[in-house]
Amino acid sequence: MSEFQRIVLVHYHEIGLKGHNRSTFEMRLLKNLEALLAAFPVVTIHRIAGRLCVFLREGTSLDVAVACADAIVRVPGVARVSCGYKCERDLDAMARAARDAMGEAGGFSTFKVAARRNHTDFPIGSMDMNRIVGAKLCEAFPEATVRMRDPDLVVGVEVVQNAAYVYARSVPGIGGLPVGSSGTVVGLLSSGIDSPVALWRMARRGAVCVGVHFSGRPQTSDESEYLVDDIARVLERTGCIARVYVVAFGDVQREISLCAPPSLRVILYRRLMFKVAERLAARERAGALVTGESLGQVASQTLDNIRATDAAVELPVLRPLIGTDKLEIIAQAEELGTFEISSQDAPDCCTLFMPRKPETHAKLKDVLAAEEGLPLARWVDELAASAEARDYACPAYRPPRQA
Ligand code: ATP
Ligand code: MG
Secondary structure (H helix, E strand, O other), X not given: OOOOEEEEEEEOOOOOOOOOHHHHHXXXXXXXXXXXXXOOOEEEEEEEOOEEEEEEOOXXXXXXXXXXXXXXXXXXXXXXXEEEEEEOOOHHHHHHHHHHHHHOOOOOOEEEEEEEEOOXXXXXXXXXXXXXXXXXXXXXXXXXXXXXXXXXXEEEEEEEOOEEEEEEEEEEEEEOEOOOOOOEEEEEOOOOOHHHHHHHHHXXXXXXXXXXXXXXXXXXXXXXXXXXXHHHXXXXXXXXXXXXXXXXXXXXXXXXXXXXXXXXXXXXXXXXHHHHHHHHHHHOOOOEEEOOOOOOOOOOOOHHHHHHHHOOOOOOEEOOOOOOOHXXXXXXXXXXXXXXXXXXXOOOHHHOOOOOOOOOOOOHHHHHHHHOOOOHHHHHHHHHHHOEEEEOOOOOOOXXXXX
């Protein structure tokens, strides 16, 4: 056990953080991490000179520190996570702490020390710190050699105010902005592969996510709802999803299928989904809808059809996957941890009452003509009112007052 206090340093990209944005960003990330790390032995989290420092309780094991770091790397806004120790501002102490951190970093045969001092009242310059601490580490690890270019391991030594922070094990985070720094979006969440990835991409840009799932109930089973719940639990680990509304869409779909021209059915279903999602977005004070569409992937995802569905709502409809291809989306779903869940087959409203030949170039005037006489306003009211909300832990979320 080291004589020093264990810490996990959280680095974020400062690019794009201007002026007063910056402290809001840091506070948001700090609050998100505090909530997400509730299960770990965290004493406190502080801002220190362009980093957040998570202080771990005395006696915390390496395994627990690493598990804590692993929980942090997937949090939006985190660029890098490093495990190490806090020590006094004293070169001997720094060298001992660096030795302890290095001993826990695993396989390496080359290394370098990267020191920086935040306060010039520390008398030793960073070049000298590199040299002095580096020499002591060479004694402690005689089999390792110093290499300046592309070493296996970089040992960070940072002198900030009246303490020093030393680390070796360091892994990249997923980057982006902290959830809660870019408002709220409502994502149309199927149990398929694409929409969870689309929502996740918005979360990575700082949006609080609320999902809406249209299930085929009562015309189908509620299986897809369980898959969507599993997907939401994966997203919940990063603190980005606040709730999922489940809308039983089967009966209304059936009514549409009975009176609308078959080729336009899919567009009509989708326009109604958008309208219901927009209503829920108003409830959640969300600024946009999000879908997992990618251009040309299926019949409904043509430019003409996108135009005809977007015309159903006033909110912007964001499609973060529009220019990606399926293999890229699958790779992201695997990384996120939703791919396996999404690969399970469950009937949802997408499989229900599908026409044999859906229109790929819908004209808005035909669509509007097909909608004439349908009780759309009533359906939107009823479907939104009967939507069942399931809540997830999202530290940045403020629930709407009326719900
Ligand atoms: P996904 O893999 O996300 O289901 P997809 O390739 O199957 O997408 P579509 O079925 O055409 O494509 O759906 C396009 C988008 O519409 C989805 O990405 C999702 O945002 C939304 N959507 C489709 N079905 C549902 C549903 N049952 N509930 C909520 N949103 C849905
Ligand atoms: Mg789908």
